[in-house]
Amino acid sequence: xxxxxxxxxxxxxxxxxxxxxxxxxxxxxxxxxxxxxxxxxxxxxxxxxxxxxxxxxxxxxxxxxxxxxxxxxxxxxxxxxxxxxxxxxxxxxxxxxxxxxxxxxxxxxxxxxxxxxxxxxxxxxxxxxxxxxxxxxxxxxxxxxxxxxxxxxxxxxxxxxxxxxxxxxxxxxxxxxxxxxxxxxxxxxxxxxxxxxxxxxxxxxxxxxxxxxxxxxxxxxxxxxxxxxxxxxxxxxxxxxxxxxxxxxxxxxxxxxxxxxxxxxxxxxxxxxxxxxxxxxxxxxxxxxxxxxxxxxxxxxxxxxxxxxxxxxxxxxxxxxxxxxxxxxxxxx
Amino acid sequence: xxxxxxxxxxxxxxxxxxxxxxxxxxxxxxxxxxxxxxxxxxxxxxxxxxxxxxxxxxxxxxxxxxxxxxxxxxxxxxxxxxxxxxxxxxxxxxxxxxxxxxxxxxxxxxxxxxxxxxxxxxxxxxxxxxxxxxxxxxxxxxxxxxxxxxxxxxxxxxxxxxxxxxxxxxxxxxxxxxxxxxxxxxxxxxxxxxxxxxxxxxxxxxxxxxxxxxxxxxxxxxxxxxxxxxxxxxxxxxxxxxxxxxxxxxxxxxxxxxxxxxxxxxxxxxxxxxxxxxxxxxxxxxxxxxxxxxxxxxxxxxxxxxxxxxxxxxxxxxxx
Numbered sequence: 001x002x003x004x005x006x007x008x009x010x011x012x013x014x015x016x017x018x019x020x021x022x023x024x025x026x027x028x029x030x031x032x033x034x035x036x037x038x039x040x041x042x043x044x045x046x047x048x049x050x051x052x053x054x055x056x057x058x059x060x061x062x063x064x065x066x067x068x069x070x071x072x073x074x075x076x077x078x079x080x081x082x083x084x085x086x087x088x089x090x091x092x093x094x095x096x097x098x099x100x101x102x103x104x105x106x107x108x109x110x111x112x113x114x115x116x117x118x119x120x121x122x123x124x125x126x127x128x129x130x131x132x133x134x135x136x137x138x139x140x141x142x143x144x145x146x147x148x149x150x151x152x153x154x155x156x157x158x159x160x161x162x163x164x165x166x167x168x169x170x171x172x173x174x175x176x177x178x179x180x181x182x183x184x185x186x187x188x189x190x191x192x193x194x195x196x197x198x199x200x201x202x203x204x205x206x207x208x209x210x211x212x213x214x215x216x217x218x219x220x221x222x223x224x225x226x227x228x229x230x231x232x233x234x235x236x237x238x239x240x241x242x243x244x245x246x247x248x249x250x251x252x253x254x255x256x257x258x259x260x261x262x263x264x265x266x267x268x269x270x271x272x273x274x275x276x277x278x279x280x281x282x283x284x285x286x287x288x289x290x291x292x293x294x295x296x297x298x299x300x301x302x303x304x305x306x307x308x309x310x311x312x313x314x315x316x317x318x319x320x321x322x323x324x325x326x327x328x329x330x331x332x333x
Numbered sequence: 334x335x336x337x338x339x340x341x342x343x344x345x346x347x348x349x350x351x352x353x354x355x356x357x358x359x360x361x362x363x364x365x366x367x368x369x370x371x372x373x374x375x376x377x378x379x380x381x382x383x384x385x386x387x388x389x390x391x392x393x394x395x396x397x398x399x400x401x402x403x404x405x406x407x408x409x410x411x412x413x414x415x416x417x418x419x420x421x422x423x424x425x426x427x428x429x430x431x432x433x434x435x436x437x438x439x440x441x442x443x444x445x446x447x448x449x450x451x452x453x454x455x456x457x458x459x460x461x462x463x464x465x466x467x468x469x470x471x472x473x474x475x476x477x478x479x480x481x482x483x484x485x486x487x488x489x490x491x492x493x494x495x496x497x498x499x500x501x502x503x504x505x506x507x508x509x510x511x512x513x514x515x516x517x518x519x520x521x522x523x524x525x526x527x528x529x530x531x532x533x534x535x536x537x538x539x540x541x542x543x544x545x546x547x548x549x550x551x552x553x554x555x556x557x558x559x560x561x562x563x564x565x566x567x568x569x570x571x572x573x574x575x576x577x578x579x580x581x582x583x584x585x586x587x588x589x590x591x592x593x594x595x596x597x598x599x600x601x602x603x604x605x606x607x608x609x610x611x612x613x614x615x616x617x618x619x620x621x622x623x624x625x626x627x628x629x630x631x632x633x634x635x636x637x638x639x640x641x642x643x644x645x646x647x648x649x650x651x652x653x
Contacts, residue, residue, distance in 0.1 A: 056520040171385075200384035201547060205591035227521060230593035271525035273554035275577065275594060279532060282525040282554075288490050289520065 017084075018189060018221045019045040019068075024081035026060075026067045028292070035292040037063045037076065039245035040316075045189075045223065050215055052224045052236035052253075054268075056289050060245045061225045065191045068223075069106060070098055086188060104134045107182040111194035113174035117166040124162030127181055134185045149180040153210055172203035179210065183220075190222040196231065204231070211235060229268055233257060238325070241265045244290055244300030246316065252325040261328040263305050299330070307332045339410060339509050339541045340396070341372040346404035347391055365391040367565035368405070370639070373558070375508070378535070378542040380556030380573065382549060382588065388565040389545045390434075393513040396543065397431045398422055410508065427456045430502035434514035436494035440486040446472075446497055447482040453504030471500040474537075475530060492523035496530070503534065511543045516551065528554060549592045553577055561585050564620040567639060571646040581648045583627045619651065627652060 026038035037060045045051050055061045066072050068083060070090065083090040085106065093101070110116040118126060127149070128142040137145065143162070150158035153176040166174060175195060182190055192211070196204040208231060214220060215235070226232055232239060232253070239256050241249040241264065249262040260266045267285035274280075287304040290296060296303055302312035309332050311317075317331045346369075348362040365388040373379045383389045394400045396407065398414060407414050409425055417425075430453070433439040440449055450468045459467070472481055475496040486494055495515060502510055512531070516524045528551065535542060546552050552559060552573075559576045561569040561584065569582040580586045619637050622628055631651050639649040 056522060201549065201591045202384065202587055204593075208593075228593065229521075233593075268521060271521050273525075273528070273550045275550060275553050275592070278554050278573065281532070282529055284525040284529060285522040288492060288523060 015046045015048070017044045018047045018049075018086060019043075020082070020084040021068070022082040022084070024064075024067060024083065025079050026063055026072055026076055027079050028076040030075060030293070033293050035076075036295065037245055037292050038067060039295075040081075041242075041245075041247055043240065043247065043250075045221055047221055048219050049237045050222045050224060050235055052226060052232035052239045053242055054226055054229055054232060054239060055242035056227055058244075058289050058292065059242045060292070061242055062193055064242075065108060065193050065223065065225055068191065069102055069108060071102075100134065103130055103182075103187070104185045105187055106189045106191065107185070107187040108191040108193060109175070109178050109182045109195050111197050113171060113178050113198065114166060116178060117174060119166055122163055122165055123169070123177055127162070127177070127184065130181060130184055145184070146180075149184050150177070152183075153177075153180045154206075155180070170203075171199050172206060175199060175203075175207055176210065179207075179214075183214070188221060190220055191225070192222060193225045194227070195224075197226070197228075208235065230272060241268070244295050245292070246300060247329065248299075248301065249328045249330075251322075251327070255323065255326050259322075259326070261322060261326070261333045262301075262330050263307050264301050267304075337374045338372045338408070339375050340543075341408040342396070342405070343370050343408075344405040345369045345392070345395060345402055345407065347388075347395055347400065348403050364388075364565045366395060366402075369562075369565075369567055370405075371560055371567065371570065373509075373541060373543065375541055376535075376539045377558065378544055378556040380552035380559045381543065381545045381562055382547065382552050382559060383562035384547060384588075386564070387562040389562050390513055392562070393431060393511050393543070393545055396509075397429050397511055398426075399431070423456060427505035428508045429511065430505060430507040430509070431511040431513060432495070432498045432502045432515045435518055436491055436498055437486075437518075439498055440494060442486055445483055445485055446477075449486070449497060450501050450504050453501040457505050467504070468500075471503060474503070474534065475500045490523075491519050492526060495519060495527055499527075499530070499534070503538070503540075506538075507540070509541045509543065511545070513545045514547070515544075517546065517548060524551070531555065549589065550594075561588065566620055566649065567647075568621065568649050569647065570639065575643075575646055579646075581642065581646070581653055582621075582650050583625050583652075584621045587624075587626070619649075 021041060021043045024038055024041045025036070028035040028037055041064060053061050053064065063072065067078055072078060078091065124146060127146040128139065131137045131142040131145055146162060147158040150161055155161055155173060155176050161177065169177065196207050199207060212235060224232060224236055236253050238250065238252050240247050241262065243264050249265045256265070260269055270283040271285070273282065285304050290300060296313065298313040299316055302308045305312065311331050317329050319327050319329055320333065321327050345366055347366040348364050350359040351361045351363060352358065353360050369392060371379065381389050381392065391400070395402050402415055410428060412425065414422060414425060447468055450471055451464060454464055454467065468482065469479065472479060477493060477496050486497065489497065516527050519527060532555065534540060544552065544555050556573050559571065559573050560567050561582065563584055569576060569585045576585065580589050617636050619632055622632055629652065637649045637651045639647045642648050642653045
């Protein structure tokens with residue numbers, strides 16, 4: 001469907017990076033100890049690229065998104081690393097600057113559409129607030145723009161939606177409203193944090209189609225966070241697999257599915273039931289995701305890994321390039 | 334009752350009143366389960382799929398007699414159970430177990446694992462030592478370490494808690510286990526572990542499963558028979574093989590086209606748009622009509638019913 005655009009995007013290899021994250025570390029200082037939630041992540045996202053960040057719960061993918069927006073909740077904080085966005089170091093900008101930055105330059109769509117909307121304010125008020133604040137529109141202009149945005153995300157009857165309150169809308173409609181809001185100030189960069197996880201399959205498919213449409217029509221750059229590998233296949237240009245605060249494999253999408261290298265990536269792909277072969281024994285990853293407080297030394301995956309060698313428990317491996325667009329962090333790939 | 338059926342359900346109904354206003358007057362009903370009929374043979378798995386609000390969890394509770402139906406009948410091992418009182422049902426209770434979706438709220442936080450599993454055996458007549466031995470066996474069966482006995486639910490992860498729930502459900506040696514979205518709150522790598530465990534236990538103990546889920550991939554993997562539910566009604570019912578290869582009802586097709594499958598492109602379903610479906614109140618027509626991409630004039634005239642279009646394949650749609 002979007003094969004041409006994929007190739008087109010990848011032809012322009014010299015495209016500049018919109019976002020560069022260098023060795024980012026976000027730690028939580030808890031009474032019980034130090035939780036290294038993000039433990040040294042380096043990542044680049046090119047202009048116009050859709051990067052998917054895939055991992056299980058507790059691996060730190062949401063904290064990574066919040067770190068990019070400087071919204072890490074207490075007692076956590078970013079202790080090290082650089083975040084360069086469009087040439088600007090985000091770790092050095094002031095709190096006031098952040099006010100005009102969030103929502104305008106970088107915006108985010110959260111997983112739970114009900115809890116990210118204010119229940120006592122109408123949808124119209126919440127949408128227009130953002131437009132008036134960031135784009136300095138007056139009330140009439142903002143209302144027109146809000147209607148246009150709602151139509152763009154496929155919501156019929158925008159007048160009615162602007163006057164209604166979050167509880168009056170269904171889950172899929174709320175998520176569309178949030179996507180419309182996040183796009184309202186033409187952000188350069190959009191973070192989608194599990195935007196379809198709380199939704200039914202048919203609604204999920206509709207939201208994915210909407211995101212695909214936005215991707216095709218605009219030059220938007222996005223970070224798509226999810227735990228479901230199957231849904232990112234057609235959306236993402238590149239995929240980063242995250243485990244316990246670290247990226248373990250990073251690759252161009254097709255390459256990752258055709259040639260997964262890291263034992264964790266292979267395990268994840270094996271876990272998905274295949275429709276044509278019911279009731280076969282699924283190959284599983286033994287054990288469970290470690291708690292952030294007692295992550296093992298070295299490669300965090302080694303206690304569950306079939307191919308571990310001695311070095312795995314000592315030090316986290318260096319990046320190993322398989323191809324230009326495929327890297328893996330593993331001693332024994 | 335025909336031989337071999339563990340459970341037969343006929344025209345089961347459960348309506349919840351909607352109350353409103355100063356005097357709390359009933360202004361209407363939510364038809365959570367509206368005339369559901371099916372049966373299941375021993376040792377087989379019936380999958381029930383549906384989106385949220387389709388009534389599948391209410392159905393699970395009805396089958397375990399945790400809520401009383403407003404109509405219809407349930408035959409468990411040949412006995413009609415809806416008319417039985419709680420006391421009369423006791424002797425049959427141990428034949429049905431249920432595993433709930435959320436492993437965090439379905440286990441008592443103040444009970445040790447031993448007590449949780451023992452509770453599942455309350456209706457079983459055995460002496461104490463024998464029961465304890467059975468608890469240890471069950472722990473081994475579901476793959477939990479032996480030292481779990483004295484520990485509390487909060488010390489376990491989601492996947493392990495679901496193993497405890499399964500052990501509790503199996504404690505009374507039931508014939509029928511109702512699994513209400515047992516894996517949807519778990520991580521991908523843990524889901525596969527629980528799926529394997531469920532298949533393994535079924536084969537060892539000749540269990541009968543009713544497996545409720547919204548994830549079609551998992552339904553396809555586990556079940557032999559599939560019911561598709563929508564707003565309290567069964568829209569299509571057939572063997573898993575048949576329904577996945579030849580879905581007939583427009584809703585089933587829509588549902589299947591929405592499954593994310595590796596290596597396969599989803600069929601674009603943007604032609605179907607939801608227009609506040611819950612506002613739809615035309616009761617005498619097909620429930621799926623407002624969302625149906627294939628609707629014809631006949632759909633606005635009468636209500637469809639479940640009819641057999643090929644051996645064992647039932648569809649509730651006027652187009653067939």
